[in-house]
Amino acid sequence: MNHIKETLQKEIKAKQPNLVEKVATDPWRLHFHQQPPTGWLNDPNGVYQKDGLYHLYYQYSPLDPTGGVKYWGHKTSTDLVHFKEEEIFLYPDQTFDKDGVYSGSAFEKDGVTHFFYTGNVKHPGTHDYITSGREHNTVHMTSQDGFHIDSREVVIDSSEYPDGFTQHIRDPKILEKDGLFYMVLGGRTSEDKGAILLYVSKDLSTWEYKGNLLEERHDLGYMWECPDFFELNGQDILLMSPQGVEQSGHEFENVYQSGSIIGRTDWDTLKFEPTDGFVELDRGFDFYAPQTFLDEQGRRILWGWMGLPDIEPEYSNPTIERGWQHAMTLPRELAIEEGKLKQRPLPEYQLLRKEVQHKSMELTEAIEMIKETSDTYEMIVEVVQPTKSLKVKLSQDVILEFNGEVFTLKLGTSGFGRSKRTIELSELTSIHLFLDTSSLEIFLNDGEYVLTTRLYPTSQLNSIEFSGDTSVQISKWDLEKA
Missing domain, CATH: 2.115.10.20 (Glycosyl hydrolase domain; family 43)
Structure with a gap:
């Protein structure tokens, strides 16, 4: 040495x-x-x-x-x-x-x-x-x-x-x-x-x-x-x-x-x-x-x-x-x-999955919800009408929104200055995301696009909110802490 x-x-x-x-x-x-x-x-x-x-x-x-x-x-x-x-x-x-x-x-x-x-x-x-x-x-x-x-x-x-x-x-x-x-x-x-x-x-x-x-x-x-x-x-x-x-x-x-x-x-x-x-x-x-x-x-x-x-x-x-x-x-x-x-x-990360929540939603003007029971989870949202609007709100103040032409990731105060990122998109077929305390990775349309961000929430919503003009099928797993 x-x-x-x-x-x-x-x-x-x-x-x-x-x-x-x-x-x-x-x-x-x-x-x-x-x-x-x-x-x-x-x-x-x-x-x-x-x-x-x-x-x-x-x-x-x-x-x-x-x-x-x-x-x-x-x-x-x-x-x-x-x-x-x-x-x-x-x-x-x-x-x-x-x-x-x-x-x-x-x-x-x-x-x-x-x-x-x-x-x-x-x-x-x-x-x-x-x-x-x-x-x-x-x-x-x-x-x-x-x-x-x-x-x-x-x-x-x-x-x-x-x-x-x-x-x-x-x-x-x-x-x-x-x-x-x-x-x-x-x-x-x-x-x-x-x-x-x-x-x-x-x-x-x-x-x-x-x-x-x-x-x-x-x-x-x-x-x-x-x-x-x-x-x-x-x-x-x-x-x-x-x-x-x-x-x-x-x-x-x-x-x-x-x-x-x-x-x-x-x-x-x-x-x-x-x-x-x-x-x-x-x-x-x-x-x-x-x-x-x-x-x-x-x-x-x-x-x-x-x-x-x-x-x-x-x-x-x-x-x-x-x-x-x-x-x-x-x-x-x-x-x-x-x-x-x-x-x-990677499919290896399925090792961390706990019991699954499945839910189908016909979205209208009313907001539909599923429980956000952990700050470490995986969620897959399959979109039935992929050209229609969809909005998902999760964590403290994270919004994922598709208006039929543009997909937007928006953060509030938990972003510590991170505000908005956008992707021009003709259709949204799926959202696959991983939330891990202070990080979020989003895979769109079976991996065609990815968005990664840090976020630093000081509170949780206790529920994930869905709204829009489409129908979705949701699978959500809380994840073990590796």
């Missing part, structure tokens, strides 16, 4: 127990979502499954709920529902990552897990840390068991990136195809345009720059973070989180977005050719930096950070004062159907 790691461990050991006690008393703690034990959580890093065990690594600042220097936290699970918090996996304890072990990914090959991440270094002095003063080194790390680091090396030094870019190049993700390994990195050009840098390797250690996988999309902002590149149902999918996209109608309402592009790759020229536009993955208030992996069942599963950078002053998270901030979304299975990328909650 080196001196830097030893010093960091001693500080956490001395300060974290008091913070644990403070966090444990917070009634807004989640019960079946993954959250930090204390402090700050953001991007999922290096998610994978090996020998039946799922590993979730995540950006973590154990002592600072507002961020600070980043570590990699670590959780494991055998069922993707119940998780064990493991020891911190990765510390910023090397000269090439001393100011934070930033986001990255995992790739398993021949029994060895290869991790790639961005080592952050900030130089003292007067810098903007975009064009000067920063190193973003691409680091390769190996582990046999996912708990201990066997080797670590810088494979692309910050000085080796191509000309024409700022110092913002980060977030490596790996794809293997036809015996070669491809790495995508998110980048910001010197002209403040986003780009996806592509590297190729035969051995995961020596990497050669092959140009930009995707560029010249000036409508997609100035920086493309957290790229993910994979094949699904015979098509190539590129995920990324662009910064600087302007709102357009009901789209791109957040300060930053995360989305997908479906296309095909010319593996001779190494260019990704979109067959569709950039589509947001989540239309709620709190979603960013998604990462996918292929599990041992062959499912493409996505995790997202249930948060967003730079949200203030529009909205905020009051848990900061209670010693923690942020969580992961539920893991979602991806599928391409009818040319669209759909996201669905």
